[in-house]
Amino acid sequence: MQFEAKNIVSGYGDARILDGVDLSMVDDEMVCIIGPNGAGKSTLLKTIVGIVDTWEGKVEFAGEDITDLPPERVVDHGICYVPQDDNVFADLTIRENLRMGAWAAEDEAWFDFDDRVEAVYEQFPVLRERLSQRAGSLSGGQQQMVAMATALMLDPDLLILDEPSAGLAPKLIDDVFERIAEINDAGTQILMVEQNARRALRESDRGVVLDMGQNHIEGTGQDLLDSEEVTELYLGTT
Amino acid sequence: MVLDPQFVWNGIVVGSIISVSALGLTLIFGILNFINIAYGDYMATGAYIAFAVNAQMGLPLVVAIAAGVGGMAAGAVLVDKVVFEHFRTSSPVTLLIVSIGVAFFIRNLIRAVWGPSGNFYDVPIEANPSLFGVRYSVEQVSIIIASLLLLAAVYVLLRRTRIGIAMRAASDDRTLTRIRGVDTERLVLYVWIAGGAIAGLGGIMLGLDAQIRPNMGFTTLIPIFAATILGGIGDPKGAVAGGFAIGILQEVSVVVIPSEYKFAVALAALIIGLLLRPDGLFGEATR
Numbered sequence: 001m002q003f004e005a006k007n008i009v010s011g012y013g014d015a016r017i018l019d020g021v022d023l024s025m026v027d028d029e030m031v032c033i034i035g036p037n038g039a040g041k042s043t044l045l046k047t048i049v050g051i052v053d054t055w056e057g058k059v060e061f062a063g064e065d066i067t068d069l070p071p072e073r074v075v076d077h078g079i080c081y082v083p084q085d086d087n088v089f090a091d092l093t094i095r096e097n098l099r100m101g102a103w104a105a106e107d108e109a110w111f112d113f114d115d116r117v118e119a120v121y122e123q124f125p126v127l128r129e130r131l132s133q134r135a136g137s138l139s140g141g142q143q144q145m146v147a148m149a150t151a152l153m154l155d156p157d158l159l160i161l162d163e164p165s166a167g168l169a170p171k172l173i174d175d176v177f178e179r180i181a182e183i184n185d186a187g188t189q190i191l192m193v194e195q196n197a198r199r200a201l202r203e204s205d206r207g208v209v210l211d212m213g214q215n216h217i218e219g220t221g222q223d224l225l226d227s228e229e230v231t232e233l234y235l236g237t238t
Numbered sequence: 239m240v241l242d243p244q245f246v247w248n249g250i251v252v253g254s255i256i257s258v259s260a261l262g263l264t265l266i267f268g269i270l271n272f273i274n275i276a277y278g279d280y281m282a283t284g285a286y287i288a289f290a291v292n293a294q295m296g297l298p299l300v301v302a303i304a305a306g307v308g309g310m311a312a313g314a315v316l317v318d319k320v321v322f323e324h325f326r327t328s329s330p331v332t333l334l335i336v337s338i339g340v341a342f343f344i345r346n347l348i349r350a351v352w353g354p355s356g357n358f359y360d361v362p363i364e365a366n367p368s369l370f371g372v373r374y375s376v377e378q379v380s381i382i383i384a385s386l387l388l389l390a391a392v393y394v395l396l397r398r399t400r401i402g403i404a405m406r407a408a409s410d411d412r413t414l415t416r417i418r419g420v421d422t423e424r425l426v427l428y429v430w431i432a433g434g435a436i437a438g439l440g441g442i443m444l445g446l447d448a449q450i451r452p453n454m455g456f457t458t459l460i461p462i463f464a465a466t467i468l469g470g471i472g473d474p475k476g477a478v479a480g481g482f483a484i485g486i487l488q489e490v491s492v493v494v495i496p497s498e499y500k501f502a503v504a505l506a507a508l509i510i511g512l513l514l515r516p517d518g519l520f521g522e523a524t525r
Binding site: 049051070071072075076081083086087088089090091092096099100101103104106150154 | 400403404406407409410411413414415416417418419420421422
């Protein structure tokens with residue numbers, strides 16, 4: 001679905017972090033935002049989902065204005081978000097976490113919790129045996145799986161991921177990117193911020209380089225990987 | 239020295255009251271994230287509303303209890319709307335100080351309406367029966383049964399219902415709860431209703447066990463805080479375990495030290511508990 005963020009300005013307190021960012025996405029696209037630390041990548045995601053107030057600009061999804069909605073209402077528009085840290089309820093069991101993921105739809109007639117849990121287990125089989133375990137007792141990789149599974153409970157149109165591979169072992173990073181690709185193939189649009197820029201660009205349809213709170217360069221994932229400027233300034237030598 | 243079972247029994251009664259009260263306080267802390275000093279005066283208000291309905295209007299005690307519990311649930315929501323709501327984004331310390339102001343206001347309002355002296359509920363006075371050398375009253379037995387029922391009800395609420403799970407989620411991470419689509423202001427409303435009702439019930443139990451005085455709740459705050467913190471603040475089952483531990487210790491201690499120093503026992507238990515288990519009875523070394 002059409003996602004359109006125009007001239008977004010936002011920040012914390014007096015600190016202006018985003019200084020007029022534009023971002024658009026179309027059907028089924030997977031878009032990755034890269035850029036140096038402090039460029040405003042996470043802030044952009046938080047502004048879109050309503051955790052950080054939008055000072056200026058406009059955000060539209062599927063033709064509806066979602067600019068100033070609080071986070072609990074953004075969900076109603078089919079947008080689910082996975083924060084980088086603290087993205088599971090540590091004191092709750094996995095099943096309870098999934099229940100929280102389903103919160104916005106549990107009263108709806110079309111929604112069947114057990115069906116949806118089954119569908120999510122298909123994607124994350126490791127969770128099945130651990131249903132009644134506290135999420136806080138899981139490893140970092142498993143917590144990331146729970147966080148993504150929770151965000152998928154509503155079968156969102158747009159999934160927003162903040163650094164899904166942060167802090168994970170290399171083997172698990174592959175696993176996480178594989179899941180993300182599967183979710184995208186199944187028809188969910190994905191917007192993510194990644195530190196692991198090369199890997200993320202390879203998986204993504206399009207990449208956006210954010211620097212100093214502004215869009216810098218934009219192109220297909222491959223274009224950015226091939227670009228000398230991007231390689232030099234933003235991908236380092238790794 | 240032989241431990242007199244009478245003191246253990248008294249401890250269980252007092253422990254029930256402290257457990258229930260600590261549970262209400264900890265639920266409020268979990269969602270609102272501040273220590274509500276006015277909580278003791280919520281308890282007193284519940285006790286006085288029940289006193290008005292029972293002793294002054296002459297209605298049966300059951301009706302009076304319902305009025306006290308319901309009245310304080312509504313009262314807690316009212317205080318939130320008038321006062322606390324305006325400080326939602328303030329720091330926990332600011333809120334704590336604001337709640338001290340609310341506490342003074344409520345306590346003096348009670349004094350103005352009902353006077354400073356002690357009162358009793360209109361319950362039949364009978365010689366207390368005894369069993370295996372332990373004297374017990376109908377009120378004490380009712381207090382224990384009511385506490386256990388309430389603790390079970392809250393357990394089911396927090397573990398089995400959607401709202402309860404959301405309350406635990408919000409107590410864990412408020413922002414993430416909003417991200418999942420929960421209107422946390424609604425949860426705040428529910429938690430004031432539940433917390434206010436529980437405070438009211440705790441106050442009535444306290445009034446039934448001893449007497450009804452304007453500062454009855456305020457002076458009980460010490461063992462309640464001790465129980466809440468000992469159990470790990472924000473942890474409901476910890477508050478309950480802490481409540482019984484403090485109640486029983488406090489009452490049994492009168493065998494060896496004068497009863498005026500009961501509260502010192504609660505504080506000593508708190509300090510030792512914190513030294514041994516800094517994250518509370520059931521706490522894990524998180525963050």
